[in-house]
Amino acid sequence: MKFETKAIRIQTERSQHREHGTPIFPTSSFVFDDAEQMRSLFAGEETGNIYSRFTNPSVREFELKIAALEEVTDAFATASGMAAVFAVFMTFLKKGDHVLASRALFGSTFNLLNNRLASWGIEYDFVDPKTPESWNEKVRPNTKMLFIETPSNPGLEIIDLEKAGQFSKKHQLIFCVDNCFATPYLQQPAKFGADIIVHSATKFIDGQGRVMGGAIAGNKDLVNEVRGFCRSTGPSLSPFNAWVLSKSLETLAVRMDRHCENAMALANFLGTHAEVSKVNYPFLESHPAFHIAKKQMSQGGGLVTFEVKGGLQQGRDFLDAMEMLSLSANLGDTRTIATHPASTTHAKVAEEVRLEVGITNSLLRISVGLEHIDDIIYDINNALKKSAQSIN
Numbered sequence: 001m002k003f004e005t006k007a008i009r010i011q012t013e014r015s016q017h018r019e020h021g022t023p024i025f026p027t028s029s030f031v032f033d034d035a036e037q038m039r040s041l042f043a044g045e046e047t048g049n050i051y052s053r054f055t056n057p058s059v060r061e062f063e064l065k066i067a068a069l070e071e072v073t074d075a076f077a078t079a080s081g082m083a084a085v086f087a088v089f090m091t092f093l094k095k096g097d098h099v100l101a102s103r104a105l106f107g108s109t110f111n112l113l114n115n116r117l118a119s120w121g122i123e124y125d126f127v128d129p130k131t132p133e134s135w136n137e138k139v140r141p142n143t144k145m146l147f148i149e150t151p152s153n154p155g156l157e158i159i160d161l162e163k164a165g166q167f168s169k170k171h172q173l174i175f176c177v178d179n180c181f182a183t184p185y186l187q188q189p190a191k192f193g194a195d196i197i198v199h200s201a202t203k204f205i206d207g208q209g210r211v212m213g214g215a216i217a218g219n220k221d222l223v224n225e226v227r228g229f230c231r232s233t234g235p236s237l238s239p240f241n242a243w244v245l246s247k248s249l250e251t252l253a254v255r256m257d258r259h260c261e262n263a264m265a266l267a268n269f270l271g272t273h274a275e276v277s278k279v280n281y282p283f284l285e286s287h288p289a290f291h292i293a294k295k296q297m298s299q300g301g302g303l304v305t306f307e308v309k310g311g312l313q314q315g316r317d318f319l320d321a322m323e324m325l326s327l328s329a330n331l332g333d334t335r336t337i338a339t340h341p342a343s344t345t346h347a348k349v350a351e352e353v354r355l356e357v358g359i360t361n362s363l364l365r366i367s368v369g370l371e372h373i374d375d376i377i378y379d380i381n382n383a384l385k386k387s388a389q390s391i392n
């Protein structure tokens with residue numbers, strides 16, 4: 001089956017009611033036929049549902065779809081993207097281990113590495129996403145994992161997945177990719193050797209700004225280790241959210257096509273705008289890693305960033321001058337959203353570190369939605385003009 005078909009046709013087994021739409025199972029526990037079945041399920045001699053912190057049919061349907069779309073053998077769903085990232089670190093890293101991570105990471109992932117892992121005795125080093133050749137120097141005998149994000153949030157840095165895969169193999173590292181920005185529709189990291197793929201399902205997978213969720217995909221053995229950790233620590237996804245996310249996957253392909261088409265058009269428009277000093281979009285030829293993006297992604301994604309000529313003040317004035325676009329912290333919604341990373345999501349990251357990954361003071365991030373592109377461009381053009389007037 002092709003991607004679109006799997007996203008639609010993988011479904012929980014039909015019940016005695018012969019429902020067409022997928023059912024939802026909002027239950028915290030499951031009943032056993034007898035004491036013997038209960039014993040054998042707990043002993044792991046047969047598989048089946050026991051308690052929704054462990055497994056739930058609605059959650060399982062979502063997991064099986066994610067695994068199929070990423071073309072790996074299993075997946076585990078979590079209550080948020082950060083729960084997925086944290087579970088991956090905690091499952092595979094122990095005291096005395098060392099992890100290499102791209103410097104261009106989502107703000108909370110960066111904070112987790114920077115401020116939390118040390119208290120469990122786990123060490124880390126950041127590597128430059130642009131130069132995989134330089135990573136060898138950072139490898140230590142205790143290095144266990146490479147963790148990267150491509151395209152990165154919010155700098156849209158692209159990491160060569162093929163090189164990262166070869167590097168991980170050479171040093172026998174667990175290769176983890178946060179695939180949130182691309183989704184499996186645009187990029188499948190397992191094809192480049194990724195062992196673990198992490199998602200914030202809150203973003204494009206839900207795609208309508210409704211629920212939180214996350215997922216960890218990979219081969220059965222590795223995912224089983226994650227499941228074991230999560231079974232006793234409890235970051236499980238709610239059955240309701242799983243049902244919403246599973247339905248959302250049915251439209252992922254058509255939504256992503258339109259997100260990408262609108263984003264490409266917006267990037268082209270901004271590229272010619274007098275008030276814009278820089279535009280960043282993976283499928284613009286001016287992107288420093290354009291050729292790598294073309295090699296590993298089928299389209300450029302739904303995020304565009306740009307810098308205004310008037311710097312920080314014009315950036316803030318731009319946000320205040322928008323009439324239709326939402327000023328909101330989410331991304332991957334049907335609605336176009338603008339944010340200013342330097343003063344919000346990345347405010348806790350030191351300025352010199354931010355600048356290294358392209359998060360300048362005047363950088364604006366647009367999560368391009370599914371409204372008509374003419375209306376998106378109209379609002380952005382007006383806000384650019386107004387913010388320029390207030391500067392001059």
Ligand SMILES: *Cc1c(COP(=O)(O)O)cnc(C)c1O
Binds near residue numbers: 083200214
């Ligand atoms: C949002 C995001 C996360 C965290 O996901 P939540 O669902 O908000 O916990 C992780 N990685 C990336 C790239 C993100 O954009």
